[in-house]
């Protein structure tokens with residue numbers, strides 16, 4: 001039996017916990033392989049952080065955070081220790097610290113809205129932004145050459161209040177309240193050290209990261225993620241996603257990755273007036289099947305030269321971009337209506353890569369020539385180095401912050 005929040009409730013809180021764990025065969029949150037198991041727990045520990053190669057869940061809560069004035073590198077190390085311990089518990093379906101009923105005369109350690117919910121395959125993934133390597137923490141000498149602010153890119157219409165951040169945390173789960181709860185409690189643990197700069201909720205994954213997953217659809221109604229880098233392709237993961245041992249790759253980041261986030265608004269009212277033929281010519285794939293234009297199987301080999309020159313997949317294909325590949329892990333979002341009464345909805349594009357130059361190469365091409373630009377607007381942006389994973393007992397980011 002695995003003790004999730006629900007099981008803990010059934011067994012009657014702390015007393016039940018002691019009784020239950022005393023019995024043979026009981027474990028606190030059985031850890032499973034990348035896809036999560038019957039108990040909906042994705043392993044937190046490992047050479048890479050979970051939430052990259054692990055199967056993409058359905059919901060997202062993403063936050064970018066800034067470090068408060070006066071904070072020291074030692075304070076950051078303490079925060080990472082608190083975040084590591086809390087994340088390890090949250091991903092097993094347990095409350096933070098002593099829980100949601102920890103003390104009658106003080107605010108409880110945990111905010112409580114996930115009590116009774118399963119771990120829901122929660123993953124929490126942490127990154128550090130270029131601004132963390134300024135003169136505040138003595139980290140300038142450790143900044144990887146690849147971790148600068150993203151250059152201005154064609155088509156940028158960026159809102160700076162929805163861009164960048166010293167740190168980021170990506171929480172993904174199959175229950176929106178579990179993802180929300182994770183970020184809320186991590187931000188709470190960081191009070192006095194960090195503040196949330198901006199955040200984004202996402203519903204509905206827009207890519208598959210495993211061959212075992214069906215390809216989902218984005219808000220334009222197209223299958224998205226068909227040609228994604230998948231976790232089963234170990235060679236592609238090593239070549240295109242994980243930071244390795246090249247001389248320009250710092251040791252503290254080995255086993256980590258880089259994350260680009262782009263809040264991309266879809267001009268949905270315009271898209272909805274385009275004919276099916278126009279929509280398919282824009283993407284370069286058929287809408288219903290997801291197959292390349294002219295084919296009927298979603299996974300048929302895509303021949304870029306046979307597609308319209310300004311179609312999205314032709315321009316995004318590795319053959320058009322000196323082999324550049326990304327692991328896409330984005331989510332659909334909606335935040336109601338914008339000032340002019342149009343839907344504020346689209347794709348919260350998240351992509352992991354071994355080198356940010358892969359995204360820069362792609363977006364320079366797409367931003368200049370993609371027919372999809374008639375229907376989208378990049379309004380938020382960020383780049384972070386995503387820390388390597390940790391062994392049990394170790395603290396995330398300790399090699400960087402030592």
Ligand SMILES: C=CC1=C(C)c2cc3[nH]c(cc4nc(cc5[nH]c(cc1n2)c(C)c5CCC(=O)O)C(CCC(=O)O)=C4C)c(C)c3C=C
Nearest residue numbers: 222223224225226227228264313316317318347362363376
């Ligand atoms: C800079 C990288 C990319 C951005 C930004 C981007 C935005 C974006 N994409 C879609 C919809 C689809 N994209 C598809 C494929 C695809 N997209 C990128 C990169 C970016 N997309 C790549 C590398 C690829 C794969 C190309 C290939 O190798 O064939 C597809 C087709 C299905 C699939 O393979 O995933 C769709 C659909 C939207 C709507 C969007 C911005 C809102």
Ligand SMILES: [Fe+2]
Nearest residue numbers: 224312313316
């Ligand atoms: Fe795309």
